[in-house]
Amino acid sequence: xxxxxxxxxxxxxxxxxxxxxxxxxxxxxxxxxxxxxxxxxxxxxxxxxxxxxxxxxxxxxxxxxxxxxxxxxxxxxxxxxxxxxxxxxxxxxxxxxxxxxxxxxxxxxxxxxxxxxxxxxxxxxxxxxxxxxxxxxxxxxxxxxxxxxxxxxxxxxxxxxxxxxx
Numbered sequence: 001x002x003x004x005x006x007x008x009x010x011x012x013x014x015x016x017x018x019x020x021x022x023x024x025x026x027x028x029x030x031x032x033x034x035x036x037x038x039x040x041x042x043x044x045x046x047x048x049x050x051x052x053x054x055x056x057x058x059x060x061x062x063x064x065x066x067x068x069x070x071x072x073x074x075x076x077x078x079x080x081x082x083x084x085x086x087x088x089x090x091x092x093x094x095x096x097x098x099x100x101x102x103x104x105x106x107x108x109x110x111x112x113x114x115x116x117x118x119x120x121x122x123x124x125x126x127x128x129x130x131x132x133x134x135x136x137x138x139x140x141x142x143x144x145x146x147x148x149x150x151x152x153x154x155x156x157x158x159x160x161x162x163x164x165x166x
Contacts, residue, residue: 025092028134053107064115
């Protein structure tokens with residue numbers, strides 16, 4: 001009986017870890033618990049060794065990745081853009097459009113990720129009430145990213161116009 005209890009506790013911990021990771025992403029943050037469970041149920045976990053390429057710039061895109069443990073690096077044309085720690089995510093645009101990957105992502109350390117693929121995600125969108133919540137939240141997240149990118153671009157342009165060497 002002890003083994004069964006240990007196995008049940010392990011499953012419970014994994015489910016809790018998935019739910020917490022998903023809740024940390026703005027597009028899932030305000031989903032009711034029952035809908036969050038639906039999202040978690042169609043996601044899969046993957047373990048990647050340090051140095052593993054998750055995907056390359058230009059690869060076909062079809063999945064969102066949520067970092068559970070470890071660190072991933074995002075490179076654009078070989079330039080380090082950002083490191084993604086536990087709770088961070090990458091690849092969310094691939095849930096919306098079928099465009100090639102815009103960057104390369106590698107496992108800097110051993111990496112545990114939660115992967116949500118496009119087709120199961122679309123299955124969730126067939127439920128209208130879930131679709132409205134998910135798409136609205138995704139729109140808010142993309143709007144925030146666009147604002148951040150616009151702010152960064154304006155700062156870069158201001159620096160260039162003022163002769164800032166950086």
